[in-house]
Amino acid sequence: MLTISIMIACGMVLIALILNSWRLVVGPNTPDRIIAVDTMYINSIALILLLGMYRGSPLYFEGALLIALLGFISTSAFCKYLLRGDIVE
Amino acid sequence: MPFWIEVIASALLLLGAFFMLLGSIGLVRLPDFFTRLHAPTKATTLGIGATLLASLLMFTYQTGEFGIKELLITMFLFITAPVAAHLLAKAALHHRVTVLGDEKTQQRIVQARKQAPPVDEPLDTKVD
Numbered sequence: 095m096l097t098i099s100i101m102i103a104c105g106m107v108l109i110a111l112i113l114n115s116w117r118l119v120v121g122p123n124t125p126d127r128i129i130a131v132d133t134m135y136i137n138s139i140a141l142i143l144l145l146g147m148y149r150g151s152p153l154y155f156e157g158a159l160l161i162a163l164l165g166f167i168s169t170s171a172f173c174k175y176l177l178r179g180d181i182v183e
Numbered sequence: 184m185p186f187w188i189e190v191i192a193s194a195l196l197l198l199g200a201f202f203m204l205l206g207s208i209g210l211v212r213l214p215d216f217f218t219r220l221h222a223p224t225k226a227t228t229l230g231i232g233a234t235l236l237a238s239l240l241m242f243t244y245q246t247g248e249f250g251i252k253e254l255l256i257t258m259f260l261f262i263t264a265p266v267a268a269h270l271l272a273k274a275a276l277h278h279r280v281t282v283l284g285d286e287k288t289q290q291r292i293v294q295a296r297k298q299a300p301p302v303d304e305p306l307d308t309k310v311d
Contacts, residue, residue: 103200
């Protein structure tokens with residue numbers, strides 16, 4: 095039962111990733127694209143967690159933690175660049 | 184693995200995946216940037232929280248020790264998602280994205296664009 099649930103959840107997250115990629119391509123202006131990337135890294139964390147649950151090994155959480163850290167830092171760097179024209183003043 | 188852990192973990196997984204899908208549907212369907220900002224930053228965060236709770240249940244039963252890494256990822260995401268949303272809204276104000284709404288909303292947007300950041304005066308130039 096848990097395996098079937100993991101498969102269904104993987105399918106739903108995959109559809110969510112496809113919709114985010116559509117917004118990333120079509121988005122009318124730059125902040126829309128930044129939102130799309132921000133949502134895509136959160137969905138990637140969910141996919142890594144689902145892979146870890148499917149394999150039954152807790153080795154994948156370090157990768158999820160790294161993606162969470164670097165995704166937030168990249169989003170804040172994008173916004174800082176849009177606001178100021180420079181990241182480190 | 185006992186049956187009730189499987190039931191609770193499956194329900195949490197399906198709930199989390201449903202909320203993540205809902206956030207992405209909102210990101211596609213909503214008409215305006217500032218309404219689009221609402222969908223992923225709340226629904227997707229709830230979805231990833233439910234998924235992390237399910238994996239915490241499963242690995243706590245499997246390994247016999249409390250999973251501190253899942254709690255760490257959850258706390259980090261719940262703290263950083265509002266900060267990222269605020270930064271994005273501030274960047275979009277200065278980029279003059281199109282805002283839908285009536286006259287009052289347009290006036291508020293113009294007023295918010297005029298607000299300058301607070302300037303820190305150096306201490307030695309103050310004259311009492």
